[in-house]
Amino acid sequence: DQQVKQNSPSLSVQEGRISILNCDYTNSMFDYFLWYKKYPAEGPTFLISISSIKDKNEDGRFTVFLNKSAKHLSLHIVPSQPGDSAVYFCAARNTGKLIFGQGTTLQVKP
Amino acid sequence: DTAVSQTPKYLVTQMGNDKSIKCEQNLGHDTMYWYKQDSKKFLKIMFSYNNKELIINETVPNRFSPKSPDKAHLNLHINSLELGDSAVYFCASSRVGTVNTEAFFGQGTRLTVV
Numbered sequence: 012d013q014q015v016k017q018n019s020p021s022l023s024v025q026e027g028r029i030s031i032l033n034c035d036y037t038n039s040m041f042d043y044f045l046w047y048k049k050y051p052a053e054g055p056t057f058l059i060s061i062s063s064i065k066d067k068n069e070d071g072r073f074t075v076f077l078n079k080s081a082k083h084l085s086l087h088i089v090p091s092q093p094g095d096s097a098v099y100f101c102a103a104r105n106t107g108k109l110i111f112g113q114g115t116t117l118q119v120k121p
Numbered sequence: 122d123t124a125v126s127q128t129p130k131y132l133v134t135q136m137g138n139d140k141s142i143k144c145e146q147n148l149g150h151d152t153m154y155w156y157k158q159d160s161k162k163f164l165k166i167m168f169s170y171n172n173k174e175l176i177i178n179e180t181v182p183n184r185f186s187p188k189s190p191d192k193a194h195l196n197l198h199i200n201s202l203e204l205g206d207s208a209v210y211f212c213a214s215s216r217v218g219t220v221n222t223e224a225f226f227g228q229g230t231r232l233t234v235v
Binding site for chain 1: 125152154156161162163164165166169176177211212217218224225226227228229
């Protein structure tokens with residue numbers, strides 16, 4: 012029973028365009044949401060987060076949007092750069108533990 | 122300086138063997154975790170320790186036994202390894218009690234059981 016799902020296993024965008032990565036969750040008790048980025052043969056690294064009491068958080072080229080009624084989270088990267096090519100994991104926090112989605116592989120083409 | 126380091130990075134072993142993976146963090150965090158990334162790429166929490174005490178123990182076979190000698194170390198010992206244990210295991214740490222509780226991950230240990 013996966014409480015956090017990323018239904019798109021992969022996404023390909025052109026350099027300079029917007030990348031939109033999506034995440035859906037089922038547990039309304041999640042109070043904090045995070046995005047992690049992972050390069051091959053490395054561990055995930057924290058990218059950006061949002062509290063459940065907010066609907067948007069922005070950090071440079073990265074913006075996370077939260078739609079609580081739809082239980083949907085998205086990460087926008089604009090403009091996308093080739094160095095953004097990686098696997099992106101969505102995660103949600105409940106009772107001190109993080110529940111991860113299965114990741115979306117983003118490829119940004121030059 | 123590596124914040125969260127795990128050894129070994131790769132581990133190939135035969136079924137039935139016992140093996141350990143070590144993890145150390147130098148961030149001064151009080152909580153450490155073990156995650157397993159399975160063949161479907163999901164990252165699933167296995168254990169969490171806070172100040173050397175076990176606080177999260179998911180449904181994991183009891184062949185897996187975490188050991189925390191101090192709050193900077195969390196090792197994972199696996200007895201009687203099975204083919205299905207093949208996966209990438211990630212150690213992580215975080216500071217509990219703050220709003221920003223993102224976890225910092227190690228580079229992973231790819232375990233292959235043959």
